[in-house]
């Protein structure tokens with residue numbers, strides 16, 4: 001199943017021949033950075049970012065903790081080669097090193113009842129998940145284990161029949177997966193991966209979730225960039241002609257032959273092409289009304305907000321410390337989004353052996369103020385039943401011959417909205433402008 005946009009339109013690429021354009025890339029998350037990097041091979045690129053530093057690394061922080069200095073990526077992002085094929089190709093081209101990291105997880109209700117936990121056993125290149133015997137006596141845990149293996153066996157054997165645009169909730173109900181598995185394991189896991197509500201996860205197309213799980217995740221484990229986002233950002237931006245930081249774009253308009261970009265301070269510049277690397281739901285704040293079909297489409301992508309805290313408040317980890325894992329998912333009947341608390345000391349080698357530091361996504365209560373290190377807000381796209389239509393429409397738009405405005409970002413592929421879709425959507429747009437990732 002190929003859910004990515006394939007470049008079958010190559011013969012009508014816009015940047016063929018020796019055409020060289022002035023191109024503005026707006027937004028420097030991974031999508032904007034990848035586009036800026038690839039387009040700079042041929043064109044003159046100006047990259048705009050509203051933050052004072054490049055977006056992908058804008059919220060990361062330096063921690064000076066008990067004599068150890070460590071850089072913490074905010075948010076922490078992991079990848080796994082099977083699913084992140086385009087990103088791995090980009091990282092390998094840039095010689096960005098990655099390393100295995102344990103993202104073993106515990107599952108707790110209301111901070112008290114830890115009902116499931118798995119660890120990973122490393123065997124050469126394999127990462128074998130296993131469950132401690134204390135959980136095997138619980139029927140709930142046994143059901144989760146048995147359904148995990150049933151789901152992976154079925155998707156491995158291609159034994160899943162997906163009716164048109166079936167949601168993951170519809171799929172699990174139809175195939176009699178237990179409530180312990182769906183509500184106790186799969187939904188909270190994906191609510192963390194997508195930092196969204198449980199209701200949003202249930203609406204995800206089953207195809208998108210099963211495809212994510214079907215690329216070798218179970219026995220290969222996950223990886224992190226060894227030197228963190230800072231290195232990625234540095235390498236992707238070093239050959240870009242102009243980088244304008246602290247530069248929020250307030251409007252973009254079509255002016256005869258050129259596209260004008262106006263910054264918040266009133267400065268106006270002109271380009272042959274503009275590549276948007278900002279969230280779809282922010283495009284309407286700046287794109288002129290003359291682009292009505294683009295606006296209508298971009299406004300139909302849905303988003304949810306999330307908060308990421310760096311802190312040292314143990315109350316946001318499970319009460320029973322023996323259950324602490326690198327990732328701790330804590331659900332509460334009062335909250336629609338489970339909280340994920342990452343035990344930083346287990347995933348950031350520089351913090352090993354020091355007192356606990358955490359990164360919490362979507363806290364279900366506030367940490368003590370004096371224990372908060374930083375707070376950042378993010379928005380995540382939600383993939384629902386209309387996503388496949390939206391992405392298809394976006395593809396058609398990008399195939400128009402005289403196109404000058406382009407869109408990339410984690411929302412722009414029919415996939416889980418992660419670094420891979422941000423990267424591959426930027427690769428797609430760059431190819432249309434004559435610059436390939438080779």
Ligand SMILES: Cc1cc2nc3c(=O)[nH]c(=O)nc-3n(C[C@H](O)[C@H](O)[C@H](O)COP(=O)(O)OP(=O)(O)OC[C@H]3O[C@@H](n4cnc5c(N)ncnc54)[C@H](O)[C@@H]3O)c2cc1C
Nearest residue numbers: 027029030031050055075077078248249378409410418419
């Ligand atoms: C808590 C959390 C955990 C995550 N974990 C993972 C993970 O483990 N693995 C993974 O693959 N992905 C993970 N992700 C998702 C991943 O971070 C995103 O998919 C990816 O960063 C999206 O990149 P992007 O370039 O599409 O958008 P963004 O990163 O949102 O970049 C958009 C940029 O545009 C800038 N901008 C916006 N408006 C303007 C304007 N008007 N003018 C100028 N600049 C503007 C913004 O400041 C921003 O820098 C996680 C996300 C969160 C929130």
